[in-house]
Amino acid sequence: MKQSSLGNLVxxxxxxxxxxxxxxxxxxxxxxxxxxxxxPDFPMPKPVEQALAQAISEHKTRYTAALGLPELxxxxxxxxxxxxxxxxxxxxxxxxxxxxxALMYAxxxxxxxxxxxxxxxxxxxxxxxxxxxxxxIPDFVQTQEAQNFQPSWADLxxxxxxxxxxxxxxxPNNPTGTQLGAQAMQEIVQGVSTQGGFVIVDEIYQSLxxxxxxxxxxxxxxxxxxxxxVVVINSFSKYFGMTGLRLGWMVVPDTLLPAIERFAQNLSxxxxxxxxxxxxxxxxxxxxxxxxxxxxVFKVRRDFVVTALPKxxxxxxxxxxxxxxVYAKSPYDSERYCRQLLEQxxxxxxxxxxxxxxxxxxxxxxxxxxxxxxxxxxxxxxRLFNNRQLP
Amino acid sequence: MKQSSLGNLVxxxxxxxxxxxxxxxxxxxxxxxxxxxxxPDFPMPKPVEQALAQAISEHKTRYTAALGLPELxxxxxxxxxxxxxxxxxxxxxxxxxxxxxALMYAxxxxxxxxxxxxxxxxxxxxxxxxxxxxxxIPDFVQTQEAQNFQPSWADLxxxxxxxxxxxxxxxPNNPTGTQLGAQAMQEIVQGVSTQGGFVIVDEIYQSLxxxxxxxxxxxxxxxxxxxxxVVVINSFSKYFGMTGLRLGWMVVPDTLLPAIERFAQNLSxxxxxxxxxxxxxxxxxxxxxxxxxxxxVFKVRRDFVVTALPKxxxxxxxxxxxxxxVYAKSPYDSERYCRQLLEQxxxxxxxxxxxxxxxxxxxxxxxxxxxxxxxxxxxxxxRLFNNRQLP
Numbered sequence: 001m002k003q004s005s006l007g008n009l010v011x012x013x014x015x016x017x018x019x020x021x022x023x024x025x026x027x028x029x030x031x032x033x034x035x036x037x038x039x040p041d042f043p044m045p046k047p048v049e050q051a052l053a054q055a056i057s058e059h060k061t062r063y064t065a066a067l068g069l070p071e072l073x074x075x076x077x078x079x080x081x082x083x084x085x086x087x088x089x090x091x092x093x094x095x096x097x098x099x100x101x102a103l104m105y106a107x108x109x110x111x112x113x114x115x116x117x118x119x120x121x122x123x124x125x126x127x128x129x130x131x132x133x134x135x136x137i138p139d140f141v142q143t144q145e146a147q148n149f150q151p152s153w154a155d156l157x158x159x160x161x162x163x164x165x166x167x168x169x170x171x172p173n174n175p176t177g178t179q180l181g182a183q184a185m186q187e188i189v190q191g192v193s194t195q196g197g198f199v200i201v202d203e204i205y206q207s208l209x210x211x212x213x214x215x216x217x218x219x220x221x222x223x224x225x226x227x228x229x230v231v232v233i234n235s236f237s238k239y240f241g242m243t244g245l246r247l248g249w250m251v252v253p254d255t256l257l258p259a260i261e262r263f264a265q266n267l268s269x270x271x272x273x274x275x276x277x278x279x280x281x282x283x284x285x286x287x288x289x290x291x292x293x294x295x296x297v298f299k300v301r302r303d304f305v306v307t308a309l310p311k312x313x314x315x316x317x318x319x320x321x322x323x324x325x326v327y328a329k330s331p332y333d334s335e336r337y338c339r340q341l342l343e344q345x346x347x348x349x350x351x352x353x354x355x356x357x358x359x360x361x362x363x364x365x366x367x368x369x370x371x372x373x374x375x376x377x378x379x380x381x382x383r384l385f386n387n388r389q390l391p
Numbered sequence: 392m393k394q395s396s397l398g399n400l401v402x403x404x405x406x407x408x409x410x411x412x413x414x415x416x417x418x419x420x421x422x423x424x425x426x427x428x429x430x431p432d433f434p435m436p437k438p439v440e441q442a443l444a445q446a447i448s449e450h451k452t453r454y455t456a457a458l459g460l461p462e463l464x465x466x467x468x469x470x471x472x473x474x475x476x477x478x479x480x481x482x483x484x485x486x487x488x489x490x491x492x493a494l495m496y497a498x499x500x501x502x503x504x505x506x507x508x509x510x511x512x513x514x515x516x517x518x519x520x521x522x523x524x525x526x527x528i529p530d531f532v533q534t535q536e537a538q539n540f541q542p543s544w545a546d547l548x549x550x551x552x553x554x555x556x557x558x559x560x561x562x563p564n565n566p567t568g569t570q571l572g573a574q575a576m577q578e579i580v581q582g583v584s585t586q587g588g589f590v591i592v593d594e595i596y597q598s599l600x601x602x603x604x605x606x607x608x609x610x611x612x613x614x615x616x617x618x619x620x621v622v623v624i625n626s627f628s629k630y631f632g633m634t635g636l637r638l639g640w641m642v643v644p645d646t647l648l649p650a651i652e653r654f655a656q657n658l659s660x661x662x663x664x665x666x667x668x669x670x671x672x673x674x675x676x677x678x679x680x681x682x683x684x685x686x687x688v689f690k691v692r693r694d695f696v697v698t699a700l701p702k703x704x705x706x707x708x709x710x711x712x713x714x715x716x717v718y719a720k721s722p723y724d725s726e727r728y729c730r731q732l733l734e735q736x737x738x739x740x741x742x743x744x745x746x747x748x749x750x751x752x753x754x755x756x757x758x759x760x761x762x763x764x765x766x767x768x769x770x771x772x773x774r775l776f777n778n779r780q781l782p
Contacts, residue, residue: 001501001589001617001620001644001646001647002501002556002587003500003501003646003647003650004499004500004501004502004503004525004650005503006499006500006503006525007499007500007501007647007650007653007654008650010650010653010654010657011653011657012649012652012653012656013656016656039453039454043450043452044450044452049447049448049450049452052447052665053444053447053448056440056443056444056447057440057444059434059435059440060635061434061435061440061633061634061635061636062430062634062635063430063634063635064635097488097637097659098659098660100658100659100660101659104658108395108397108398108524109394109395109397109398110392110393110394110395110398111395112395112396112397113504113526125657126656126657126658129653129654129657129658130657130658133499133524133658134395134397135504135526165393196393198392198393226392229392242452243452243453243454244451244452244453244454244455244661244663244664244665245452245663245664245665246488246659246660246661246662246663246664253392255392255394256392256394256398258403259394259395259398259399259401261403262398262401262402262403262520263398263401263520265403265404265407265517266401266402266516266517266520266521267491267495267517267520267521267524268488268489268491268492268637269489269491269637270635270637271637272635272636272637272663272666273634273635273636273637274443274635274636274665275663
């Protein structure tokens with residue numbers, strides 16, 4: 001039984017080894033604090049939970065249309081209108097099994113075998129797999145602290161080749177918790193468009209931002225079209241706290257819609273049905289108020305963490321303003337550091353390896369999706385550990 | 392914005408055009424009876440619904456392990472032991488977002504670009520897309536009524552080339568509702584194994600069979616291994632009535648497991664969490680009794696339909712003994728026939744085009760996932776239509 005070359009190529013989440021070690025410690029009665037998790041520490045908002053329970057009691061458990069519930073596509077269209085003042089027709093919005101399926105359809109519909117696709121480094125580890133699955137070749141663009149780890153069009157253009165098909169960006173970005181400004185975004189879309197390429201923009205942490213209002217590339221470009229070669233990826237996981245429900249959406253140009261529908265029919269049939277009905281409750285004032293309250297909790301934690309980490313001996317060279325991550329320099333080789341921090345200080349943070357080809361061993365990621373109490377304890381443990389360990 | 396060649400290649404479900412026409416008729420107050428649907432007409436079994444509601448009330452809505460809940464993998468292992476008398480270790484069982492994700496992981500892990508993969512014709516329309524997504528080339532093996540539309544190893548061997556990587560079978564098969572016998576299955580696995588290929592066996596209709604006990608290829612081969620190059624695909628959709636929950640599973644050899652885990656992590660993160668908790672209730676005696684009762688209802692319908700359709704002018708040349716489909720000769724070009732049957736008799740059956748490259752225009756599929764009343768009315772309408780229309 002021969003495994004495919006893609007099967008050999010695709011990378012595991014290296015962090016899982018660390019998480020397994022953390023579980024072992026926990027099972028030994030040594031309670032680890034996780035600053036490792038890419039998942040909000042809040043339960044699903046109550047109104048969403050109630051809508052989910054209601055959908056089930058109403059037997060809404062059958063297949064839906066491949067592109068998703070029309071009602072939900074309408075609700076998202078209205079959300080763009082109300083919250084971002086941008087007109088996105090409902091038919092250009094596609095409901096997917098998490099942002100994962102959205103990234104998959106976008107890559108399959110846009111990338112030909114041997115096409116190069118620009119990805120920012122550091123970035124979400126799975127992006128390269130989606131590109132590779134479509135036969136494409138990830139071409140990493142190294143971003144800098146001084147630019148908040150986001151690229152300019154000049155950075156992308158420097159690496160653009162005749163074989164480059166497009167670029168996949170994330171704003172806010174994981175692992176850096178930083179965003180692209182509206183002007184930079186505009187320049188990128190315009191530049192890529194001139195080259196005949198595509199721009200996929202991952203906005204799954206969209207409303208988890210702390211220093212300015214949430215933004216979308218669509219505010220800059222308007223709805224995608226033949227002339228605006230943009231695909232937007234979004235999710236109910238992070239801001240709306242529906243991680244395990246596996247529900248996301250994408251915004252696509254009309255011209256791409258038939259191919260996306262064919263992929264959705266063939267590869268997924270439809271997204272989870274009760275989750276889709278539940279997601280309708282995300283856009284009620286009640287749920288939005290809960291999510292806004294949680295955003296403010298994240299902001300307080302962010303403020304604490306960016307002040308406390310440097311005092312504990314962790315250098316920060318960028319100011320994260322979004323998502324729930326801090327990407328920072330590791331005191332020494334990050335795999336060794338994170339392993340020792342776990343074993344000796346019972347704090348689980350994540351080495352950069354999963355996020356970066358270039359500087360993975362230098363960098364590490366802290367998640368502040370944890371309670372203030374735990375964050376305080378964890379950072380005190382880090383301080384003690386660093387003071388003992390560092391020269 | 393250039394669409395990928397795969398985006399152009401992937402086929403839509405042609406039946407959707409017909410379904411849209413049916414919806415239009417329904418909206419005009421002309422009630423169409425659907426013999427088109429690949430979905431049980433029963434709601435989710437009550438104990439599964441209750442387990443789902445309970446999971447939600449217990450906030451079981453976070454990410455799970457990429458390979459699925461350990462408890463559910465154990466339960467499926469026990470199910471194989473109890474119901475099929477076969478030992479499948481839980482760690483070889485992977486929970487997936489429907490059989491769709493299982494087929495995707497299997498194809499990505501086993502097929503290299505330009506590999507040929509044997510698919511039976513007629514068969515499930517999405518199979519070719521999964522093969523194409525992995526860069527493979529579908530190579531259709533035409534099966535015959537006389538062999539219940541299932542291939543022998545001799546049939547497959549005739550088409551085997553040095554570029555053939557493996558074969559994807561379904562037993563029970565959609566659209567034919569027919570199965571492979573244990574001996575044929577054994578010969579195929581042995582033959583393919585000798586060629587160094589793989590056998591993916593789709594068993595998503597496994598327990599919906601009416602003339603003999605449910606079977607699995609695993610009863611013939613034992614658990615997959617390096618020497619037994621078999622991957623089994625299964626689903627909670629059909630027998631357990633959980634279609635919209637999008638939950639399935641696969642059984643894989645140890646050697647393939649790391650690659651499957653990496654694909655699951657990267658492409659899906661995890662299957663829907665509440666659905667996984669709910670699925671645990673599928674294997675209780677209470678749920679199994681409900682499913683068994685429904686199987687008997689399907690059997691009564693099957694018996695009725697295979698008798699009534701020939702009397703209504705629809706020739707059957709095979710005896711469907713499983714799933715809930717009858718695949719039959721269309722009185723004339725099946726697209727034209729199905730369109731006219733819909734418009735003039737308000738019965739929606741499905742032309743063969745989606746299922747067959749070779750004889751799609753000759754053949755059509757009837758689904759009996761509908762009430763006995765509706766089946767009786769529909770077949771009477773078909774009889775009247777055929778008597779008026781046929782020469």
